[in-house]
Amino acid sequence: MQTNPINISSALKESILNFVSSAHINEAGRVLQVGDGIAKIYGLNSAMSGELLEFEDGTKGIALNLEEDSIGVVILGDDTNIREGNLVTRTGKIAQVPVGDSLLGRIVDPLGNPLDQKGNIKADKYRTVERVAPGVLSRHKVDVPLQTGIKAIDSMVPIGKGQRQLIIGDRQTGKTSIAIDTIINQKDKDVYCVYVAIGQKRSNVVNIVSILTEHDAMKYTTIVMAGASDSASLQYLSPYSGCAIAEEWMENGKDVLIVYDDLSKHAVAYRTMSLLLRRPPGREAYPGDVFYLHSRLLERAGRLSKEYGGGSITALPIIETYAGDMSAYIPTNVISITDGQIYLETEAFNSGIRPAINPGLSVSRVGGSAQRPAMKKIAGPLRMELAQYRELEAFAQFSSDLDKDTRRRLRHGERIVEVLKQPQYSPYTLAEELLVFFAVTKYCLLDINVEDITGFVAYLIGYFKDWHQNIMDTLMKGEIISEGLSKEMLEIIEACKKSYLA
Numbered sequence: 001m002q003t004n005p006i007n008i009s010s011a012l013k014e015s016i017l018n019f020v021s022s023a024h025i026n027e028a029g030r031v032l033q034v035g036d037g038i039a040k041i042y043g044l045n046s047a048m049s050g051e052l053l054e055f056e057d058g059t060k061g062i063a064l065n066l067e068e069d070s071i072g073v074v075i076l077g078d079d080t081n082i083r084e085g086n087l088v089t090r091t092g093k094i095a096q097v098p099v100g101d102s103l104l105g106r107i108v109d110p111l112g113n114p115l116d117q118k119g120n121i122k123a124d125k126y127r128t129v130e131r132v133a134p135g136v137l138s139r140h141k142v143d144v145p146l147q148t149g150i151k152a153i154d155s156m157v158p159i160g161k162g163q164r165q166l167i168i169g170d171r172q173t174g175k176t177s178i179a180i181d182t183i184i185n186q187k188d189k190d191v192y193c194v195y196v197a198i199g200q201k202r203s204n205v206v207n208i209v210s211i212l213t214e215h216d217a218m219k220y221t222t223i224v225m226a227g228a229s230d231s232a233s234l235q236y237l238s239p240y241s242g243c244a245i246a247e248e249w250m251e252n253g254k255d256v257l258i259v260y261d262d263l264s265k266h267a268v269a270y271r272t273m274s275l276l277l278r279r280p281p282g283r284e285a286y287p288g289d290v291f292y293l294h295s296r297l298l299e300r301a302g303r304l305s306k307e308y309g310g311g312s313i314t315a316l317p318i319i320e321t322y323a324g325d326m327s328a329y330i331p332t333n334v335i336s337i338t339d340g341q342i343y344l345e346t347e348a349f350n351s352g353i354r355p356a357i358n359p360g361l362s363v364s365r366v367g368g369s370a371q372r373p374a375m376k377k378i379a380g381p382l383r384m385e386l387a388q389y390r391e392l393e394a395f396a397q398f399s400s401d402l403d404k405d406t407r408r409r410l411r412h413g414e415r416i417v418e419v420l421k422q423p424q425y426s427p428y429t430l431a432e433e434l435l436v437f438f439a440v441t442k443y444c445l446l447d448i449n450v451e452d453i454t455g456f457v458a459y460l461i462g463y464f465k466d467w468h469q470n471i472m473d474t475l476m477k478g479e480i481i482s483e484g485l486s487k488e489m490l491e492i493i494e495a496c497k498k499s500y501l502a
Contacts, residue, residue, distance in 0.1 A: 031055070031086045032070060037079055037231045038276040041071040041088050050130060052091045057081040060111070061088075062095055062233065065277050072277045074233035076111065094130065097241045098123030099248035104192070107209065107223040110237040115225060127248055129240040133299035140305040142339075143369045146257065146314050149185030149427020150178060152357045152420045155379035155437060156386075157342050160370025161255050162303025162312040166334055168319045168326065169344030173356055175318045177424050178342065179259040180208060182316065184215045185427035186257060192249050193221040194258040196242035199235050199265030202227050215425060232276075235269035243300050243313070250304065250311035258301070262318035263294060267330045284329045291333050298337050326361070340364040354421060359386050372430065372478025378437045382416065385441075389413020408446070415445045418453035431475035432461050435489075438481070444493045448500075456500055463496045 029043025039061060047053065053061045053073055059082060065072025075082065098112040102123050107116040110129075114121055142160035159165045159182075167175045183193045197205045205225055212218045222245055226238035239260050246256040260266070267290055274287040282288045294317075301315035317338065319331050324346065326335070335341055340363045349356035368376045392410055396402060402410070419440045422428070428436075436457055439445055448456050464472055471489065475481075481489070 027090050029071070029088045031082060031084055031088060033084060034075075034079055034082045036276050037075050037233055038273070039073045039075055039079070039082060039088075041073055042069070044071055044088065044090060047071055047090055048094070050094050052093050052095050054089050054091055055082050056086045056088075060091075062237075064273070065279070074236070074273055074277070075231065076233050076237070077231065094128045095237065096126045096128045097244050098125070099127045099245050100125050103222045103245055104220060105218045105222070107205075107225055109230075110224060110226050110234050110241040112241070125248070127244040129237060129244045130296075131244065131247065131300065133296065134302055134304060134308070138304055138308045140303045140310070141369070142303055142366045144303075144312075145370045145372060145375075146182075146191070146255075147185060147189070147427075147430060148178070148182040149429070150181055150355060151422055151428055151433050151436065152355055152359075153178070153342060154371075154375065154428075154430075154433055155420075156359050156383050157340065157357070157362045157364045158367065158370045158375075159314065159316075159364065160303075160366045161314050162301065163340070163364075163366050163370065164298050164301050164315040164317065164338040165364065166317050166319060166338040166341040167344070168321060168331060168335070168341050169356070170321055170324060170346045173344040173346055173349045174354060174424075175320070175344060176204075176208070176261055178344075178355055179261060179316050179318065180211060181425060181427055183212065183221060183257065183259070184217050184425060186220065187215070187217060191220070191255045191257055192246070193217070194242045194246045194256065195221060195223045196239050196258065196260050197223065197225045197227070198238050198260065198262060199226065199228050199269065200261065202229070211425060232269040232272040235266060236273055239263070239266055239297055243297060246313050247300065250313045251309050253309045253311045255311060256313045258313055258315050260297075260315065260317040262320055263334060264318075264320045264330055267293065286329060290330070294334055295337050298334075339366055352421075353417065354423075357420075359383050360390075373480045374434055374475065374478050375430070375437075377480055378434060378441055381441060382437065385409075385413065386416055389416065411446055412440075412443060414450050415448070415453055416440055418450055419445070419457060421454065429476065430478055431472045434475045434478075434481075435461060435464060435472070438486075438489060439493055442490060442493075444490070444497070448497070456497075459500050460493065460496055463499070464492070468492060 027044055027046060029041045032040040032042050047063045049066055051063045053063055059077050061073040061075045063071050063073055098121055100123050102121050109115055142162045144161045146159045146161045148154055167178055169175050186193055212221055224238050224242040226234040242258055246258045249256050270293055271286050279287045298315055301313040303312035304310055319334050321331055343358045343361040344356045345358045419436055
């Protein structure tokens with residue numbers, strides 16, 4: 001049987017046209033030495049700074065030191081299976097993380113891998129963890145309040161959407177509690193939350209997750225976790241990953257709250273990596289670029305103007321001090337980057353003032369711009385009256401004979417301190433805060449015993465909710481309280497006092 005030569009040639013032509021080359025060039029290097037989560041690689045002359053590299057066993061690493069004859073790589077994960085002479089290949093990608101609504105309610109590591117046994121994350125979009133912060137022209141001024149539900153903060157150190165407010169204090173003074181309370185208070189306020197746990201014990205993170213779940217807050221929260229047992233490289237990467245997740249929502253017009261808990265451990269992880277990479281140490285053995293480490297992270301927070309989506313990222317970085325020393329290297333660095341700080345005192349905490357906020361050292365550089373008009377007017381005198389009370393209290397210790405006016409100021413100051421106390425995980429609404437501050441600034445609580453103040457405040461709020469809900473609805477709008485409403489509220493508070501004392 002003879003084959004038709006025309007059919008053969010047409011078949012050959014077709015196969016040549018449809019031929020797809022599967023060969024591809026892949027640049028590879030070799031491991032020169034490995035240890036302590038750091039590998040030195042020979043080769044890979046075209047590798048980029050911050051590029052993801054892949055080892056023979058599938059472990060990933062980030063190229064950080066690009067030297068003349070070698071590359072310093074931080075290994076993301078376990079380095080026990082990596083040996084000298086192993087092949088290392090380029091991925092051509094910068095470190096990236098999955099983003100989008102599929103991350104809500106999930107606990108992930110800094111590379112976006114799930115840690116909560118709820119299955120894989122179905123994300124259709126990825127973002128690089130490192131990114132240039134939005135420019136000046138794309139930003140909007142911070143003038144919309146972000147209610148924390150904590151009376152002492154919303155009145156004296158207000159936080160606005162797009163602000164970077166530092167929470168600073170010694171260990172065990174309630175720093176994380178303030179951040180968790182703020183997350184809980186964002187329920188039904190259309191604010192997404194990201195909590196970044198850096199170098200935390202896993203038991204602590206499990207406790208935080210259970211609290212957020214109990215208050216129905218996990219449905220709008222993502223937790224990025226690099227635990228104390230994780231490598232320094234993962235701890236270093238975690239806040240940037242959390243920020244990348246938040247940026248996706250911000251650029252889609254959403255308001256996001258991100259908590260970095262805490263940046264002291266982040267700086268220590270970076271110092272560990274840098275010293276292992278043989279970078280020259282500076283003050284307190286931190287590398288020279290430790291300021292840039294946090295400035296490039298915190299500058300990514302802000303509020304975008306309407307032309308750029310109108311979303312915002314509000315950052316609450318946490319810094320731990322030692323023996324109240326705010327002048328140490330990392331605290332002063334972060335204070336200079338942020339828009340104010342909430343300073344928590346060990347002495348106040350131990351004496352039962354919780355949250356243990358020091359109104360003298362705490363400041364918001366956004367101030368009244370991030371407060372409702374009613375809160376700005378009512379809470380304005382609070383800080384001054386509290387400062388005067390502290391001064392008089394110190395003076396009164398040395399004097400037994402005090403005049404009537406001084407005694408009245410001391411009694412008023414005691415009641416302000418009591419009013420500002422607040423239990424954990426019980427945020428106040430704006431209306432409740434305004435009602436309480438109205439009562440204390442109008443000297444309505446002077447005839448209530450100090451030990452009864454907490455009970456009376458709870459009774460007062462319940463009284464207004466039960467019998468005068470219309471006033472609570474008016475207060476919720478945050479407009480300045482009119483003369484007529486002020487008079488009516490004073491009459492109701494007097495009636496409430498009679499009822500309570502009876």
